[in-house]
Amino acid sequence: MNSLAARVTPIQPRLLSSMVLVLGASIASCTAYTPFDGSQALAPEFERRLGSGWQERVVVPFSVTPELRAAIDDRISPAGSETRRRDEVLDFIFGWLDLQYELTPTRTAAETFGTARGNCLSFVNLFVAAGRERRLNPFFVEVEDYQRWNYHNGVVVSRGHIVAGMYVDGNMATYDFLPYRPKSYRSFQPISDLAAAGHYYNNLGAEALMVDDLETAERWLDIAVRLAPDFDKAINNHGLVLLRTGRVDEAIEVYEEGLELHPESVPLLTNLVRAYQIEGRHDRAAVLLDALEAMNRASPFFYVYRGDAALAAGDTATALDYMRRALAADSELPEVHVGLVRVYLATGQMSEAKHHVERALRLDATHEEARKYAAMIERGAR
Numbered sequence: 001m002n003s004l005a006a007r008v009t010p011i012q013p014r015l016l017s018s019m020v021l022v023l024g025a026s027i028a029s030c031t032a033y034t035p036f037d038g039s040q041a042l043a044p045e046f047e048r049r050l051g052s053g054w055q056e057r058v059v060v061p062f063s064v065t066p067e068l069r070a071a072i073d074d075r076i077s078p079a080g081s082e083t084r085r086r087d088e089v090l091d092f093i094f095g096w097l098d099l100q101y102e103l104t105p106t107r108t109a110a111e112t113f114g115t116a117r118g119n120c121l122s123f124v125n126l127f128v129a130a131g132r133e134r135r136l137n138p139f140f141v142e143v144e145d146y147q148r149w150n151y152h153n154g155v156v157v158s159r160g161h162i163v164a165g166m167y168v169d170g171n172m173a174t175y176d177f178l179p180y181r182p183k184s185y186r187s188f189q190p191i192s193d194l195a196a197a198g199h200y201y202n203n204l205g206a207e208a209l210m211v212d213d214l215e216t217a218e219r220w221l222d223i224a225v226r227l228a229p230d231f232d233k234a235i236n237n238h239g240l241v242l243l244r245t246g247r248v249d250e251a252i253e254v255y256e257e258g259l260e261l262h263p264e265s266v267p268l269l270t271n272l273v274r275a276y277q278i279e280g281r282h283d284r285a286a287v288l289l290d291a292l293e294a295m296n297r298a299s300p301f302f303y304v305y306r307g308d309a310a311l312a313a314g315d316t317a318t319a320l321d322y323m324r325r326a327l328a329a330d331s332e333l334p335e336v337h338v339g340l341v342r343v344y345l346a347t348g349q350m351s352e353a354k355h356h357v358e359r360a361l362r363l364d365a366t367h368e369e370a371r372k373y374a375a376m377i378e379r380g381a382r
Contacts (some may be wrong), residue, residue: 001369030303036132039063061108061124061200082168123177124164140196141165158233198228298382300329304339334360
């Protein structure tokens with residue numbers, strides 16, 4: 001099995017109390033089994049939320065194509081125990097397909113199968129699709145104590161982290177694909193298939209934001225907030241598109257409404273501060289900054305934000321203080337180390353900058369900004 005194979009984590013069955021699974025009636029025999037079709041089940045909701053003709057614009061990310069179904073039929077038996085079928089699904093993904101980690105783009109189940117590459121959500125899309133084809137009951141789970149953020153152009157772009165959950169022979173476990181950050185998860189929340197689709201389109205929007213493709217980002221994020229209107233990360237990113245395209249008043253309205261649903265969301269608060277500052281509403285911004293400062297669980301990205309603001313103002317001492325506070329809050333985020341790199345480069349401390357860029361790349365070898373600074377430091381050392 002591939003060295004990046006899924007990490008299996010047992011969790012408590014009580015965590016499923018808030019989720020309703022629509023996987024059909026119990027199965028008397030495998031010959032009578034009709035696999036659960038996520039695309040068919042979600043079609044009425046997609047129609048209601050996205051309008052007629054939605055099939056021409058979007059897909060259900062965990063739907064099964066004929067090619068994928070043929071491979072599953074050929075490689076995974078529908079017979080045997082749940083443990084055996086679970087193991088065969090994992091072997092199909094990491095053994096026969098030899099799935100390799102690739103940070104972007106986030107792919108559907110069919111695309112992940114076709115390319116043998118994908119990130120965490122890509123893996124879960126494929127795992128859920130293949131498992132349901134083989135009389136298993138996998139579903140989507142959001143890990144609430146791990147979030148993936150990106151600090152870009154003075155604002156925070158947000159994504160969640162999704163794993164697969166499944167009961168196997170009466171035991172609950174999660175199935176994960178996250179090579180850069182081994183972590184013991186503590187807080188899980190099963191989510192509906194519709195919410196999982198919202199995560200998928202939010203990921204696509206966030207990826208477009210990170211390369212400044214605002215037109216594509218807006219298209220995907222509009223879909224994400226329509227599918228999951230209370231999803232805080234999609235709300236945050238949708239506001240960023242508005243902010244980046246000069247619609248500051250609309251962005252402020254989106255953030256203020258989002259904070260009514262999620263009053264302690266640090267990304268929403270941080271980005272609303274930025275919107276207020278752009279509008280010249282510095283008194284409102286100052287109030288929010290004080291509130292963020294007082295929050296005991298302040299996001300490390302808030303400290304990076306304040307550090308970058310101090311650096312832009314030429315106050316390197318304050319900038320370094322904020323970056324060190326970000327490091328104390330979470331030393332495992334590559335963006336925190338990149339923030340320290342910016343300060344150390346500005347103050348001419350090349351050895352410290354080199355140390356932190358190496359730390360960032362150990363955490364995420366694909367991090368574009370870290371790679372850019374690494375190349376800059378290498379050129380300077382010649």
